[in-house]
Amino acid sequence: STPAAVLSAISAGGRQGVLFKGGEHIETAGNVDAIAFDKTGTLTEGNTRLTDVTARESGSSFSATDGGSIDSGLAADPTVEDGSLTDDRLLALAAAVQSRSEHHLAEATVEAAEERSLDVPGVSDFEAVVGKGVHATVEGWTIHIGNPRYVETVLEGRSIDGLEAGLDAVRELETSGKTSVLVVGEPNGSDELDERGATDETDGSGRLSVLGWLAFTDTIRPDALEMIEKLRERGVEQIVMLTGDNERVAQYIAEELGIDEVYPELLPEEKVEHIEMLQERHEAVAMVGDGVNDAPALATADISVGMGGAGTDVALETADIVLMSDKLDRLPYAFALSKETKRTLY
Ligand code: ADP
Ligand code: MG
Numbered sequence: 001s002t003p004a005a006v007l008s009a010i011s012a013g014g015r016q017g018v019l020f021k022g023g024e025h026i027e028t029a030g031n032v033d034a035i036a037f038d039k040t041g042t043l044t045e046g047n048t049r050l051t052d053v054t055a056r057e058s059g060s061s062f063s064a065t066d067g068g069s070i071d072s073g074l075a076a077d078p079t080v081e082d083g084s085l086t087d088d089r090l091l092a093l094a095a096a097v098q099s100r101s102e103h104h105l106a107e108a109t110v111e112a113a114e115e116r117s118l119d120v121p122g123v124s125d126f127e128a129v130v131g132k133g134v135h136a137t138v139e140g141w142t143i144h145i146g147n148p149r150y151v152e153t154v155l156e157g158r159s160i161d162g163l164e165a166g167l168d169a170v171r172e173l174e175t176s177g178k179t180s181v182l183v184v185g186e187p188n189g190s191d192e193l194d195e196r197g198a199t200d201e202t203d204g205s206g207r208l209s210v211l212g213w214l215a216f217t218d219t220i221r222p223d224a225l226e227m228i229e230k231l232r233e234r235g236v237e238q239i240v241m242l243t244g245d246n247e248r249v250a251q252y253i254a255e256e257l258g259i260d261e262v263y264p265e266l267l268p269e270e271k272v273e274h275i276e277m278l279q280e281r282h283e284a285v286a287m288v289g290d291g292v293n294d295a296p297a298l299a300t301a302d303i304s305v306g307m308g309g310a311g312t313d314v315a316l317e318t319a320d321i322v323l324m325s326d327k328l329d330r331l332p333y334a335f336a337l338s339k340e341t342k343r344t345l346y
Contacts, residue, residue, distance in 0.1 A: 009341040017324040018334045019308070025320040027345075029303050029338035031284035035236055036275060036297070038289035039243035039253060040104060042307055044218040046290065048104040050112035051178060052215035054169065055090040056162050090212040092118040094183050097136040097143050100126035105181065106134070108216050129154055131244050131267045131293070133181060137188060144184040145214075147246060149265065151182060160184060161209035169213050174248035178215040185211045223328045225257050230332040234339075238282065242271045244293055271297035288331065290315050305331065 006023040013020050020026055037043055095113030098106035100123060113120055126136040132153065133146020144155065148167060151160070160166075166182045173180040186208045228239060240261040243250050250264040263274055271287075275297050278285045287294070287301035291312055298304035298318040306319030309326035316322055323330045 003345060005341050005344045009337055013334060013337060016330060016333060017308075017327065018330050018337070019322040019324055020334075021320055021322070025303060026338045026341050028284055029286070029321065029335055030340075030342035032286045032303055032335055032338075033236060033284060034238040034240075034278045034282040035231060035286045035288065036240050036242050036271075036278060036301070037259070038271075038287075038291060038294045038297075039241055039245055039250060040218060041290035042288055042294075043224045043241070043253060043257060044220050046104060046218060048108040048179075048216050048218045050091075050108045050214060051217050052173065052180075053087045053091045053094075053112070053212065054214075055085040055087045055212040056165060056210050057084050085211055087212070088116060088118055090183060091116065091214075092120050093138055093141075093143050093185075093211070094145055094214060095120045096123045096138045097126065097134055097145055099123060100136060101128055101134050103128075103134075104218075105179065105214075105216055109214065131265075140188050142186040142188055143211075144186070144208075145181050146184075147181055151184070155184065155208065158208055161207065163210055166210035166213055171248070173213070173215040174246055175252075177249055177252035178217050179245055179249050180213055180215040182213050183211045184208055220253060220256055221326070221328055227328040227331055228257050228259060230329065231335070234332055234336055236335075238278065240274070240278070242266055242274050242287075242297065268293045268296050272300045275300045286335075305334075 002023045006026050009026050010020050010023060040046055040048070091109070091113050095110045095118065098109040099120065121139050123136045123138050126134065128134045129146065129150060132150035133144065135142055135144040135154070144150065146154065148170065151163070170180040170182060186206055231239060238261070239259055240263060241250060241254050241259050242263050244266055245264060247264040250262045254262045266274070271294065275285055275287055279302070284302040286303040286305060287297050288305040289298055290307040292314045295314045295318050298306070298315060303321065304319045306316045306322045307326055308316065308322045308324040321334055
């Protein structure tokens with residue numbers, strides 16, 4: 001039967017907003033000496049907002065050295081439908097594709113289009129590529145939205161107009177901590193988008209071109225820095241960040257929080273591999289995450305912690321410990337309580 005000390009720890013945790021899903025987790029949590037954190041929605045609020053929309057030919061951020069088939073001066077006034085793609089039109093196309101996705105970048109894109117009261121067209125043939133991006137058919141075009149890895153794999157080997165300029169822009173935005181994606185268009189033999197203003201070069205031949213790029217930011221949780229410091233004080237030897245986001249953004253956040261090990265651009269199964277590597281060197285490894293993409297890593301860790309306030313159902317079901325509120329100081333509390341309880345058992 002469950003020792004009284006464990007039962008009383010479970011109820012003490014409950015009063016503090018920490019749900020242990022079983023007495024056995026208290027013992028394991030007391031041994032944790034390495035912790036892996038997801039970034040988005042865990043160390044950050046997960047309230048992703050769109051900050052930049054740039055149609056490639058819409059002026060300032062379009063580089064003339066791009067090899068440009070597109071006249072960069074055309075769309076000085078983004079409201080004029082003069083045969084060039086406007087920022088609003090780019091956002092409407094992106095929102096159409098993203099209306100089918102539940103990813104946080106997708107939600108932010110759809111919200112931004114709503115805020116600007118844009119007419120979002122219909123969409124078909126939607127497909128998501130995990131950790132890379134999405135594509136769908138919108139008004140006779142295939143619209144691809146994704147990161148450079150998407151371009152390298154899904155669009156592998158195909159020539160893409162304006163790719164240099166797009167990648168340069170994305171890299172620069174990422175350096176300032178903004179997650180960024182390219183929007184690439186490919187006419188499907190229909191010139192419908194052409195008439196409404198895409199590029200003056202599209203001829204229905206299936207040629208790919210960078211239509212523009214989008215950038216997003218998310219707020220670091222105000223209590224994240226203090227939590228990391230407390231975990232270190234309590235003797236956690238290794239603290240790492242495992243994220244699907246790109247290296248520049250991940251590095252930016254990690255530096256703000258004093259996390260010295262960052263593993264970016266990970267697919268869900270790669271997060272698992274990192275947990276297994278940590279397990280080789282540590283007594284007990286905890287994983288803290290909120291998303292569907294964290295579920296396999298959560299299941300692999302010795303102790304998994306879900307974020308109750310904003311986490312997805314999958315992450316919460318997988319978790320051994322759930323932080324009922326999003327108060328991050330409950331995490332060092334949970335480990336300290338477990339350690340203390342364990343001590344009274346032996
Ligand atoms: P994270 O939770 O860190 O964003 P994901 O594995 O969900 O991790 O996504 C990793 C990256 O894949 C994103 O940063 C983005 O570049 C790309 N991506 C995933 N889903 C989408 C989407 N719906 N639209 C655009 N890009 C996406
Ligand atoms: Mg997440």
